[in-house]
Amino acid sequence: MKKFAVLALLMTLTFGAFATEKDFSIQIDVPTFMGLNNGGAKATMFGVGITGDNYFTESVGLYSAAYFNKANGGISIDTKIGVAIRPLNTEKFSLVLAPVADINFIFGGGLAMFIGAGLDVTANYKINEQFYITAGTDVDYYLFGLVDSSSGTGFGSASALLINPHAGITIKM
Numbered sequence: 001m002k003k004f005a006v007l008a009l010l011m012t013l014t015f016g017a018f019a020t021e022k023d024f025s026i027q028i029d030v031p032t033f034m035g036l037n038n039g040g041a042k043a044t045m046f047g048v049g050i051t052g053d054n055y056f057t058e059s060v061g062l063y064s065a066a067y068f069n070k071a072n073g074g075i076s077i078d079t080k081i082g083v084a085i086r087p088l089n090t091e092k093f094s095l096v097l098a099p100v101a102d103i104n105f106i107f108g109g110g111l112a113m114f115i116g117a118g119l120d121v122t123a124n125y126k127i128n129e130q131f132y133i134t135a136g137t138d139v140d141y142y143l144f145g146l147v148d149s150s151s152g153t154g155f156g157s158a159s160a161l162l163i164n165p166h167a168g169i170t171i172k173m
Contacts, residue, residue, distance in 0.1 A: 021055040025134050027168030029067055036159040045069035045076060049166055053084045053096065060085060063098035067164065074108020094124045102140045104162065114158055116142035124170055132170035139163055
């Protein structure tokens with residue numbers, strides 16, 4: 001798993017070197033994680049996130065994000081990478097759609113890792129050329145899970161949903 005994280009970081013940095021426009025966001029988020037099997041658990045968390053968009057054209061780029069959340073008895077680190085698509089980009093407003101691959105690590109009483117896919121939708125209101133107000137949400141559906149706890153390690157299918165509203169600031173690099 002560490003190799004995957006290092007590879008994703010290297011890809012982000014490499015692609016970022018060729019970007020024509022770069023954005024960096026700091027956000028506050030309040031995600032809700034819901035297990036969907038057998039009426040599973042529901043946990044609402046609170047945390048911060050950082051995202052980066054590296055655009056190669058006016059409307060297409062690379063999206064990467066990491067959200068760090070505190071929940072009852074644990075910490076969640078939700079990492080995402082995908083394509084940033086900007087269908088609307090006016091002088092004062094832009095809309096970004098980002099289909100992503102998602103890996104969510106949850107630490108607390110053991111380690112749980114969920115793998116899935118999702119969509120981030122973010123609206124940016126431009127205060128000036130370098131500074132935006134950002135708000136949006138992402139919805140992720142997890143297909144696979146790995147749990148390492150005191151009772152053992154197991155990998156299998158998962159059915160969980162994460163809804164993550166977020167708001168913050170974006171700085172154009």
